[in-house]
Amino acid sequence: MERWLEKYRREMGDTKRRFSTVSGMEVEPLYADGRGDPSELGYPGEYPFTRGVYTTMYRGRLWTMRQFAGFGTAEDTNRRFKFLLEQGQTGLSTAFDMPVLMGYDADHPRAAGEVGREGVAISSLVDMEALFEGIRLDRVTTSMTVNCTASIILAMYLAVAEKQGVPFDRVGGTVQNDMLKEFIAQKEWICPPEPSVRIVVDTIEFCAKEVPRWHPVSISGYHIREAGSTAVQELAFTLADGIEYVKQSLARGLDVDRFAPRLSFFFNVHNDFLEEVAKLRAARRMWARIMRERFGAKEPKAMMLRTHAQTAGCSLTAQQPLNNVVRVTIQALAAVLGGVQSLHTNSLDETLALPSEQAAMLALRTQQIIAEESGVANVIDPLGGSFAVEALTDRIEREACRYIEEIEAMGGMIRAIERGFPQKEIAEAAYRYQQSLDRGEKVVVGVNKYQVEEEPPIELLKVPVEVEQRQIERVRRVRKERNQVAAREAIARVRRACREGENLMPPLIEAVKAYVTLGELSDVYREEFGEYRDPAWM
């Protein structure tokens, strides 16, 4: 190796060029030493799961192709859901609009201009029923990207299941419900971190008992990365969030082997191929060790990091949007070689607008081609044992562990968030990356290199403005026509549960069935727990 390195240095000459990942991590020209014995790495389906959580991986079952969709009214999104299911998609994934994500009904003044725009508008059970009209909830699994109002949306989903005659123990799916990463990165919240996490733990507790096939939290690195973090930060902050949820659930008296198997994860898959594969492998190994060694889990399922992944929205460009198809393909391939359990591939037009039907289909086809034509799903962890991938996996694990130790030294993630630690680290990384783009040190094809003059594309999805008015009228009608006594009593029961620390889920389910709206229930949270405001760190 030394001999070769000398030769390499001689031939490279005196270059100032840095070879680094998209996260700015410098890499070696060649990795030539590593683990000789594959048993050191472990095997797929065995602790510490570096090579995959399942013994048979994609031979046994392909990953779930789960395209995120939601816009306009519940009826609009219901039609898109049915279209995606007809195209061979195997699970649903719901995008909600900003008012839902912040706990406002469509007719709230703060919702003006935002109703149905970035996701589907849902204010009451009436909307939720329309969203899943004609879709049996025991035949699909549904992922719902919602956080501070996740408890309310989950209550609505369960109420729809009940109306369809589907028992809770046959309902499967996920609510994102990861409030810690909201404070860190996505920044949709109602109340401060402590009560927010209490509500999360209520859903963990309730689901462990009543909805055993549900994933009550999807611990998410996706938004952390989109906010500009490095791959190491994404991994470290996500697992540190996971540690906090486990600590809080244990403090509630829950059994780790009972709730931990239902914790799931959600990672970003960016452009840097080897770094992303290594990150996903490191994530599994770290989580397994944390769960076994630190929290004393005994069930293998409680140690498995099962994850959804999504290609990186922030890597896509408005310039030459067709190039995005290529980026998404590379990222999706990294996700599959990284062993994810489900995947969303982004649409080529999403830096311009919500995906058109054609663009959404192409994104799904990208996954289907990887699954059915490329052959990569035939071999489990095919990059395992590669000197480079193993070295990067080890290094990412090492660096992420250091971050986690730093956060633990602060007293855990809630304390770290209160200090603004992860927020500032991410903002710093985002600024560094932008500077490297502006200086041309990092290249984004079509943006700071190989630019062309181009016409704006035409086929974009537009959400008609009438959606907002329709939705406003609908929620007002719901509030007017319901049984007012029942609604008032249901609100009072939720308020009592907030105050007395009893699990919120049963009274929430009763409340949504009495057609209490999402905004009204969020108001109870606001009044009882207080509102969180952006500290506006720069």
Add this chain to the structure above:
Amino acid sequence: METRSRVRILIAKPGLDGHDRGAKIVARALRDAGFEVIYTGLHQTPEMIAETAVQEDVDGIGVSILSGAHMTQLPALMKLLEEKGAEDVVVFAGGIIPAEDMAELKRLGVAEVFTPGAATTDIVAWVRENVKPRN
């Protein structure tokens, strides 16, 4: 009348979306370039932004918006600034804003719209050229 030599910019995030990566990067780039920068933080209403702009006596407002609500939020802000007699504050915007909306926003008095991929160096150069101390 006393004149300020340093241009003061308010970076504002109206609406409900939490995407503050761009806003913070632009805020920092402007500050590093020597401007005085105030950042509103997230989830501001047009009223809150106009109020801050007047109170802080800013010369320009950079509005970052990625929720698709720009055609509601920006016209409301422009109207409020006019009502408060602050129509000479230069308003520029950034975000996912389709070309057809861009034309309409410019007609309403938004001086410039930056879309995804804009370099901070270009934004800084534009602000230097177009935003001057108001008094």
